[in-house]
Amino acid sequence: MCCKGRCWWPCWPSWPTSASTGWPIVCRRMSAWSTEAMAWASLPMYPWPQPLTEHYWQWLRQHLQQLGEPRLPASLSWPEDYLAHWREPGMLLSQSCGYPVSTLLQAQVQVLGAFHYQLPGCADWRYSSALLVRKRDAGSTLADFRGRRAVCNERHSQSGYHALRAEVAALAGVQPFFAEVRFSGSHRASAGMLAAGGADIAALDCVSHALLARQQPQLFGQLACIGHTRLQPGLPLITAASTPVATVARLRQAISDSLHAPELQAFFREAAIDGFSPLDLADYAGIASSAEYWRGAGMAEW
Numbered sequence: 001m002c003c004k005g006r007c008w009w010p011c012w013p014s015w016p017t018s019a020s021t022g023w024p025i026v027c028r029r030m031s032a033w034s035t036e037a038m039a040w041a042s043l044p045m046y047p048w049p050q051p052l053t054e055h056y057w058q059w060l061r062q063h064l065q066q067l068g069e070p071r072l073p074a075s076l077s078w079p080e081d082y083l084a085h086w087r088e089p090g091m092l093l094s095q096s097c098g099y100p101v102s103t104l105l106q107a108q109v110q111v112l113g114a115f116h117y118q119l120p121g122c123a124d125w126r127y128s129s130a131l132l133v134r135k136r137d138a139g140s141t142l143a144d145f146r147g148r149r150a151v152c153n154e155r156h157s158q159s160g161y162h163a164l165r166a167e168v169a170a171l172a173g174v175q176p177f178f179a180e181v182r183f184s185g186s187h188r189a190s191a192g193m194l195a196a197g198g199a200d201i202a203a204l205d206c207v208s209h210a211l212l213a214r215q216q217p218q219l220f221g222q223l224a225c226i227g228h229t230r231l232q233p234g235l236p237l238i239t240a241a242s243t244p245v246a247t248v249a250r251l252r253q254a255i256s257d258s259l260h261a262p263e264l265q266a267f268f269r270e271a272a273i274d275g276f277s278p279l280d281l282a283d284y285a286g287i288a289s290s291a292e293y294w295r296g297a298g299m300a301e302w
Contacts, residue, residue: 041093042077042085045235047188047211050078052267059264060093060254067250083156091240093251098233099158102288106281108241112251114234116275121206125277126231129163129203132194138224142201143171149180151190151199158287159205160187163229166290167203188212195222203229210272233284252278 041060043053057076064072073092079085086096087108101109114125121128131142153160168177182199184190190202191212204212206228213220239251255276258264268274 039071039090039092040073040077040088041091042079043093043095044079044082044085045095045097046207046271047215048267048271052270056258056264056267059261060258063254063257064250067253069247069250071247086238089240089242091238092243092247094238095235096238097156097158097235098284098287099162100156101236101238101281102284102286104156105238106288109238109281110241110243110248111280111284112237112239112248113255113276113278114236115271115273116277117207117234117272118274119207119210119272121209121228122234123231124275125234125279127159127234128206128228128231129159130206130209130225131164131167131227131229132191132202132204132209132223133200133226134194134197135222135224137200138226140226142167142227145201146171146177147179148200149182149198150178151182151184151193151202153184153187153190155183158232159208159229160190160203162287162290163232164203167229188216191216191219191223195219205235207235207272232287233279236279236284 041057043057054076061072061074071092077085082096083100083104085091086094086100086105091109093112096105096109101111116122116124117127121130133140133145137144150164152164155161171177182193184193187204187208190199190204193199194202209220209225237251237255239248243251256278259268259273259276
């Protein structure tokens with residue numbers, strides 16, 4: 001829809017108009033939005049320091065320009081509504097969770113690959129979830145939490161919800177395993193609820209767990225890890241389904257090249273990144289099939 005003269009582009013009323021609407025057939029502002037102005041990038045999933053993350057993007061941006069990529073946002077976006085953000089056709093680069101990528105977003109995104117993290121619970125491009133409890137329960141196993149309360153960040157989370165459900169499924173039998181499953185909105189909030197006594201166990205993405213524990217040692221000092229879930233593909237770096245093949249290749253090349261840039265080593269140390277594997281949507285298909293299997297096995301509501 002045209003802005004009908006409410007912008008600074010001189011397209012109204014001098015441009016040819018539609019007989020049905022009276023608006024210009026082509027709006028210069030809308031045309032501009034469809035190219036460079038619509039491209040955006042974000043890295044919203046992990047609690048990396050924002051200045052270092054922006055510095056990483058600026059390096060990628062310059063390197064992508066050198067590789068011949070013209071359509072580049074000037075800076076990172078910091079979204080609040082992640083799912084809406086990932087569905088935008090102008091998405092050049094972002095990081096998502098494996099579950100929505102393999103289900104809700106599979107027709108709207110392409111997978112570029114995944115970082116490797118040098119942290120407990122990670123193995124090359126795969127990761128797991130840390131099973132966290134209060135320190136007084138540090139000697140317990142997952143089986144000991146039958147009839148107690150779990151907290152998850154959200155239902156669309158592979159690490160906080162689906163990974164825990166898969167582990168519990170082998171123990172549950174025909175009855176619900178937990179007395180209650182609560183939702184906190186974030187891994188950070190799950191840890192806070194656990195420490196405050198509002199729940200008894202939570203599954204946190206092992207990368208988030210390590211990074212948050214660094215940032216909030218007092219909170220995480222009240223918690224203990226009693227194990228990890230099985231390995232799954234790590235958080236994917238993604239681009240829009242409409243991104244051209246040549247741009248996808250440049251993005252993968254730039255991300256791979258960035259690992260060797262001396263000026264980015266402070267970012268990689270802080271983020272615990274030590275590698276990158278090119279991947280595609282097929283590598284994440286197992287996440288959706290696993291979730292569907294446990295749902296069919298009567299684990300829809302635990």
